[in-house]
Structure formats: C-alpha cells, structure tokens
Amino acid sequence: MTDASLSTLPPALANPRKPARFALARRTIITPILLSLLILAVAIVTVMTGSRPFNQAMIDIMVRVVLVVGLYIFIGNSGVLSFGHIGFTCLGAYAAAWLTINPLMKKTSLPGLPSFLLEARLPYWQSAIIAALFAGLAALIFGKVLMRLSGIAASIATFAVLAMINTIYSNWESVTGATSSVVGIPIVRVIWPYVGAAIVAIFIAWGHAISRSGLALRAARDEPTAAAASGVDIPKERLIAFAISGVIMGLGGAATAHSIGVVTPDTFYLGLTFITLAMLVVGGMSSLSGAVIGVLLLSALIQALRWLEAGVPLGSTTFALPKGLQEIALGVIMIVILALRPAGLIGNREITLFRVNRNK
Amino acid sequence: MAHLSADNISVAFAGLKALSSVTLDIRPGQISGLIGPNGAGKTTLVNVLTGFQMPTEGSVNLDGKPLTNLKPHQVRRLGIARTFQGGRLFRDLAVIDNLEVTGVGLGMSRRAAVAEAEAMLDWIGISALGGRAAGTLPYTDERRVAIGRALMGRPAFILLDEPAAGMSAQEATDLSSLVKRIARDLGCGVLIIEHNVGLVLGLCDHIVVLDSGAVIEEGTPTEIRQSEKVRHAYMGTAADTALPVAEVLL
Ligand SMILES: Nc1ncnc2c1ncn2[C@@H]1O[C@H](COP(=O)(O)OP(=O)(O)O)[C@@H](O)[C@H]1O
Ligand SMILES: [Mg+2]
Numbered sequence: 254m255t256d257a258s259l260s261t262l263p264p265a266l267a268n269p270r271k272p273a274r275f276a277l278a279r280r281t282i283i284t285p286i287l288l289s290l291l292i293l294a295v296a297i298v299t300v301m302t303g304s305r306p307f308n309q310a311m312i313d314i315m316v317r318v319v320l321v322v323g324l325y326i327f328i329g330n331s332g333v334l335s336f337g338h339i340g341f342t343c344l345g346a347y348a349a350a351w352l353t354i355n356p357l358m359k360k361t362s363l364p365g366l367p368s369f370l371l372e373a374r375l376p377y378w379q380s381a382i383i384a385a386l387f388a389g390l391a392a393l394i395f396g397k398v399l400m401r402l403s404g405i406a407a408s409i410a411t412f413a414v415l416a417m418i419n420t421i422y423s424n425w426e427s428v429t430g431a432t433s434s435v436v437g438i439p440i441v442r443v444i445w446p447y448v449g450a451a452i453v454a455i456f457i458a459w460g461h462a463i464s465r466s467g468l469a470l471r472a473a474r475d476e477p478t479a480a481a482a483s484g485v486d487i488p489k490e491r492l493i494a495f496a497i498s499g500v501i502m503g504l505g506g507a508a509t510a511h512s513i514g515v516v517t518p519d520t521f522y523l524g525l526t527f528i529t530l531a532m533l534v535v536g537g538m539s540s541l542s543g544a545v546i547g548v549l550l551l552s553a554l555i556q557a558l559r560w561l562e563a564g565v566p567l568g569s570t571t572f573a574l575p576k577g578l579q580e581i582a583l584g585v586i587m588i589v590i591l592a593l594r595p596a597g598l599i600g601n602r603e604i605t606l607f608r609v610n611r612n613k
Numbered sequence: 614m615a616h617l618s619a620d621n622i623s624v625a626f627a628g629l630k631a632l633s634s635v636t637l638d639i640r641p642g643q644i645s646g647l648i649g650p651n652g653a654g655k656t657t658l659v660n661v662l663t664g665f666q667m668p669t670e671g672s673v674n675l676d677g678k679p680l681t682n683l684k685p686h687q688v689r690r691l692g693i694a695r696t697f698q699g700g701r702l703f704r705d706l707a708v709i710d711n712l713e714v715t716g717v718g719l720g721m722s723r724r725a726a727v728a729e730a731e732a733m734l735d736w737i738g739i740s741a742l743g744g745r746a747a748g749t750l751p752y753t754d755e756r757r758v759a760i761g762r763a764l765m766g767r768p769a770f771i772l773l774d775e776p777a778a779g780m781s782a783q784e785a786t787d788l789s790s791l792v793k794r795i796a797r798d799l800g801c802g803v804l805i806i807e808h809n810v811g812l813v814l815g816l817c818d819h820i821v822v823l824d825s826g827a828v829i830e831e832g833t834p835t836e837i838r839q840s841e842k843v844r845h846a847y848m849g850t851a852a853d854t855a856l857p858v859a860e861v862l863l
C-alpha cells in the first residue's frame with residue numbers, strides 16, 4: 254500500500270468500528286441455552302416418573318445427544334460425511350473401561366494392558382475426560398491424513414477408519430478382550446452426569462460454530478474454491494473440527510460404557526453409525542438444534558415402535574406389530590422426512606427465543 | 614513498489630495448449646484489462662496467478678519473488694485477491710459473513726472482520742444487503758458482494774473475472790466507477806477480464822489481448838483500438854462479440 258493510497262483512504266475503511274465485545278456470543282448463546290433447557294426438561298420429567306426402564310431409556314437419549322452433536326461438529330460444519338466417528342466412540346468407551354474396572358478383574362480379563370492402566374481405578378468423570386482426550390488425539394492423528402482428501406474419497410476413508418478400529422479392537426485379545434464383552438465397568442444410573450455431558454457437548458459445538466474456524470469451515474462447505482481464494486486453509490479448519498468432534502465422540506463412548514457397564518467392539522460399529530447419522534440428517538445436518546431435535550424425535554419414534562412391537566392391549570385382544578417392523582418403519586419414516594425436507598426438519602437454522610434464526 | 618507479474622506462462626491441459634508463453638504485469642493503482650474471445654485462456658491465466666493452476670512453464674512473481682508451489686490460500690494471504698466468473702458466494706451465509714470469511718481467512722478476529730466487512734459494504738454502497746442470505750441475491754448484487762469479499766484486508770492486487778457479464782449498460786457503468794475507485798482510492802492493482810470491450814477501453818490503463826492462449830497484442834486503449842490484429846481476431850470470432858467490438862474499433 255503506497256502513501257498516496259493511504260491518504261485518500263476513506264476514514265471508515267481505514268479504521269472501522271468494531272462491534273461490542275462478545276456481541277456475536279451474546280446474540281447466539283440463546284440457542285445452546287434453549288437446547289440445554291429442553292434436555293433438562295426431559296431429565297426432570299424422567300426423574301419425576303421414577304421408572305427404572307424409563308430412566309435407562311432417557312440415559313440412552315442423553316448419550317445419543319452427545320454422539321450426534323459430536324457428529325454435527327464435523328459433518329455439519331464441513332459438509333463432509335464421515336462414517337468413521339463411531340470409531341472414536343469405541344476408543345473412548347474402551348479407554349473408560351480400562352481406567353475404571355476394578356484392577357483385580359482387569360488382571361485376569363485384560364492382562365495385556367500396560368501396568369499404569371492395570372492399576373488405574375479412576376472415578377467415572379475423570380476417566381470420561383481422559384477417554385475424550387484420547388479419542389480426540391486419535392482423531393487428530395487420523396485427521397492429519399484424512400483431511401487431505403475431499404468428497405467421496407474422504408467419506409470412504411473415514412469408513413476405513415471405522416473398520417480399522419473395529420478390527421483392531423475385535424482381535425487384540427489381551428487388551429480389548431477381542432469380541433467378547435468387557436464387563437465390570439462401574440455403572441452410573443443417575444441421569445444427571447449424562448445430562449451434564451450432553452450440555453457440555455452442546456456448548457462446545459456452539460463455541461466452535463461461532464468461532465473463526467467454524468465460520469471458515471461453513472464457507473468451505475458452500476464453496477471450497479472461493480473459500481481458498483478468501484485465504485481459508487481448508488484442511489486445517491477441517492482438522493480442527495475433526496479433532497474437537499473426536500473429543501465429543503470419545504466422551505459419548507465413555508458415557509455409553511458407564512451407562513451399560515459392558516462394551517464389545519460391535520456395540521460401536523455399523524448399527525450405531527447408521528442410527529446416529531440418521532438422527533443428524535433427519536434433524537438437519539448443518540444445524541446444532543437439528544442434531545438435538547433429531548435425536549429426541551427419532552428416539553421417541555423408536556421407543557413408540559418398540560412399544561407397539563411388544564404389544565398394546567386393546568380391549569380383549571392385544572395389538573402388536575410384527576417383529577422387525579420397527580426397523581422398516583424407521584427407515585420409511587426417515588425416507589419420507591428427507592423426501593419432504595431434504596435439509597432435515599430444522600434445515601440450516603437454529604432455534605432462538607423469538608424466531609428461527611439463520612445460521613450464525 | 615509492489616509488482617505482480619506472470620512471466621512466460623504456459624499451461625497445457627492434456628495436449629490442449631491453454632496458454633503459451635504469456636507475460637503480464639500488474640502494478641498498484643493501475644487497471645489492466647485482459648480481453649479475448651471465449652476459450653482464449655483468460656480464466657486460466659487468473660488461475661495461474663492465484664495458485665489454482667500450476668503452470669507447465671514459467672513463473673508468477675510478486676516483487677520478483679516466485680510464488681511457485683504456493684496454495685491458493687497462501688497466495689491470497691500475500692495480498693493477491695480474485696473473483697470468479699460465476700460469483701461463487703457462500704450461499705448459506707449472510708452477505709456480511711461472506712466478507713467476514715475473508716477477514717477470518719486472513720487471520721483477523723471475528724470482531725475485527727465484522728467491523729471491516731461492514732465498512733467495506735458501506736464503501737461499496739451495499740450496506741443494505743448485509744443481513745441477506747447470499748444465496749437469495751440477484752446477479753448484479755452477487756457480483757458486488759464478491760468484489761467486497763475479495764477486497765477484505767485490502768489486498769495489493771485484485772483480479773476480476775468477468776465482473777460485468779450480464780449487466781445492463783447502467784449497471785456496467787456503475788461497476789466501472791467502482792473499479793476505478795478500487796484502483797485510485799484503495800491503491801489496488803486491478804486486472805479485469807471483460808467481454809464488453811467498450812467498458813475495458815474506457816476503464817483500463819493497459820490492455821492485453823489473448824487469443825488461443827497467446828498474447829496477440831497489448832498496449833494502451835488507443836493502441837488497442839487501432840490494432841489490425843485485434844480487429845482481425847474479433848471479426849473472425851463469434852458474431853455476438855464481433856458486433857460491439859466492431860462498433861468501438863471502427
Ligand atoms: N481444467 C481444465 N482442463 C482442461 N481444459 C481446460 C481446463 N480449464 C480450461 N480448459 C480449456 O482451456 C481453454 C481456456 O479456457 P479458459 O481459460 O477458461 O478461457 P476463457 O476464460 O478465456 O474463456 C479452453 O479451451 C478450455 O476448454
Ligand atoms: Mg473465463
């Protein structure tokens with residue numbers, strides 16, 4: 254820039270007025286707050302019913318909120334479909350198992366563990382944090398390679414990551430117990446830690462979405478060429494999102510482990526990948542509100558179908574859907590929703606107090 | 614003084630020679646025009662200058678330093694901005710966010726980027742569009758937003774790929790004066806690709822004419838107007854471009 258040009262530079266451009274500090278955060282924070290209140294409302298109702306099976310079903314929903322929000326952080330912002338994320342959930346779940354099972358049990362069931370893990374017996378919340386960071390680190394390392402790819406190649410490669418993790422965990426007998434169940438993980442039956450995890454996931458996703466990295470990534474999702482021409486380092490921004498979402502997937506893994514007390518590699522494979530992706534896509538792939546609402550709606554639907562399958566007494570007879578209809582009905586409903594609303598139920602928007610807001 | 618140059622650039626696509634030994638200079642505060650029939654290689658040259666296309670031969674230099682092997686985002690961070698033939702806005706983002714992306718891409722905080730984006734929209738005269746979703750804009754506004762997005766961080770150079778395509782005469786005149794202000798007031802070196810030869814002749818300090826990947830003529834608007842070669846090249850191509858050119862040239 255020459256002196257001549259600076260002297261004629263319009264004053265507004267030379268020294269633009271910045272908006273108030275945290276203006277963007279204050280304008281958008283209502284979304285994670287409302288979503289958290291929604292989650293809290295579900296939890297309060299659950300506790301009030303006092304029903305054990307209902308409590309367990311709601312814990313499952315909280316865990317799924319964590320997982321689907323984790324998927325949203327990467328898939329929603331980058332637009333790159335990933336089939337690999339449940340692999341990081343697997344890493345988180347086993348890490349939580351390693352850190353919390355009674356050492357006496359571990360020495361016989363998982364003798365191949367290094368001694369610091371064999372001796373470890375951490376409280377669940379500490380193990381969850383470590384498991385989340387471990388999964389995030391793995392995502393960072395895998396991501397370094399994956400983020401160079403784009404489009405279909407990237408999605409297929411993420412699928413390879415899932416298959417790889419599953420294969421390792423299904424065969425490494427002395428460390429993962431191979432395909433047999435790893436039991437003895439302390440079970441946490443109160444809903445509040447799971448609610449806490451879901452809310453933490455929601456706020457992290459929001460923080461990322463309004464960050465510089467989140468904005469740059471959404472730009473690259475729309476128009477990668479133009480984003481690069483705007484100075485955006487696309488592989489770097491994708492990697493950041495991938496690692497953060499890896500952390501959340503790991504947290505979801507730890508939560509799964511403590512909610513059921515047992516893990517096997519196949520808990521974290523195609524079935525869970527399909528159901529979590531379905532929830533994300535039905536709710537609205539590029540919206541945090543969509544991720545949360547997708548979980549709540551599809552979970553309610555699954556629950557209702559299970560209940561119908563089990564049979565509902567109608568007068569003197571029992572009305573029941575044939576077995577297996579649950580999966581079929583779920584598939585049909587998903588297809589219908591997506592045919593009517595290809596961008597998902599919420600689309601590209603976020604819920605706010607007064608209106609439905611366009612994305613940040 | 615900053616100086617962007619393409620030196621002896623050749624590009625070959627699987628046998629097709631898109632550019633042969635093209636040399637071009639862009640200087641701050643100057644407006645250069647790049648004209649030539651469809652398929653002449655104009656966009657390819659801009660792609661080479663901005664790191665989107667590796668030249669088969671030759672090099673791009675900024676102040677004498679080669680930019681070879683730099684990725685597009687790195688070229689942009691050195692102050693070489695561009696627009697695209699189709700606008701290519703971030704359709705899901707608001708107009709203001711479209712500009713903000715460049716600020717963020719250049720390392721600004723979101724706060725600083727918003728501030729500059731607002732000032733830039735105001736400077737261009739499209740503040741009213743700030744909150745609109747970019748995907749809903751009409752064509753002419755799209756182009757101006759794309760220019761605003763490229764001007765964020767006030768690059769030393771801006772390369773405009775057919776910014777006036779499809780505009781009415783009045784809109785093209787408005788665009789001309791915007792381009793002049795970019796060069797005069799912001800001190801930017803401008804390269805403009807344009808099919809409307811009248812607009813280019815009235816606007817540019819220097820014009821390069823490409824045909825089939827080679828520079829067939831260059832010079833001031835007066836020199837281009839009088840060039841036999843240019844007249845020949847344009848008369849020999851599609852009737853739609855031949856007509857306005859013929860009017861201006863003859
Ligand atoms: N990526 C590409 N692969 C193959 N051929 C290309 C590619 N890009 C451009 N071309 C060809 O190179 C020539 C120049 O194209 P282009 O630079 O777009 O022309 P212009 O912008 O002057 O209309 C055309 O013949 C075009 O078909
Ligand atoms: Mg072109």
